[in-house]
Amino acid sequence: MRRFAQAIADTASLPDGLPAALARALATAPDHYNIGKGGTATVLARDHDGPIAVAAMVWGLVPRWSKEPATPYTTVTARLDRAPRSRIYAQAWAHRPCVLPLSGYYKWDRQRRPPWPLFVQRSDGLALLAAGLWEHWEGDDGQQLDSFTVLTGPNTAIPSPLTPDGPIFIDAGTALDWLSGAFKTPAALSARASRPALEAYPVSRAFRDPARDDYTLLEPVDPDAAAGTPEPQEWEDDGGDERDADE
Secondary structure (H helix, E strand, O other): OOEEEEOOOOHHHOOOOOOHHHHHHHHOOOOEEEEOOOOEEEEEEOOOOOOOEEEEEEEOOOOOOOOOOOOOOOOOEEEOOOHHHOOOOHHHHHHOEEEEEEOEEEEEEOOOOOOEEEEEEEOOOOOEEEEEEEEEEEOOOOOEEEEEEEEEEEOOOOOOOOOOEEEOEOOHHHHHHHHOOOOOOHHHHHHOOOOOOEEEEEEOHHHHOOOOOOHHHHOEOOHHHHOOOOOOOOOOOOOOOOOOOOO
16 A cells, blocks of 8 residues: 545545544545655544544654654555564554544556556445554654554455455444554454455556546546556656565
């Protein structure tokens, strides 16, 4: 997962079970159709034993010990089974869970030649909830940054021909439990992971243009008919030719 959409039309587009105030805040958040590394998304987050809050955060976790508000490695996703032992994610695992609501995400079908992007979403049209971690970074000059990562692992619900691996999806009740600190181990969270029915369909490669952020990116296309059209130039962390262990 290297790019996703977050466009929640109303509270009815969210899974049942979220508190009404949180659902309303998510439904009124800005719509985005092309969020990549360094982009801003709306997340549900909690710090230690504080209240659950709706916050805008940058995608790509920056650990608090980093000297800069960036990392030389990709931290948009973190493997669930390794996160508690990771120098990068251990503090966030212990104290700062978050949940990312998303309309769906882009993933490359590598069975095709050339590879083609598909958009993965719930078959019933509701938003997905993905478990994540967040961190607060402060620089010596007073600069501050809140950032997050998405936890990933095996997921047999991801439709073929895509690899059966991706975000750790959870239902609304489990999301509230995760935010309350109920799960202390990867196994505990994995046991409560949700596998909603998913569908995937081909979309344009236009999302490779970082300036594009509109609903037309989600329109289905015929890859055979579109294969000869000019393609946007690949940009950093596009993932078009990337085989990532976190996928």
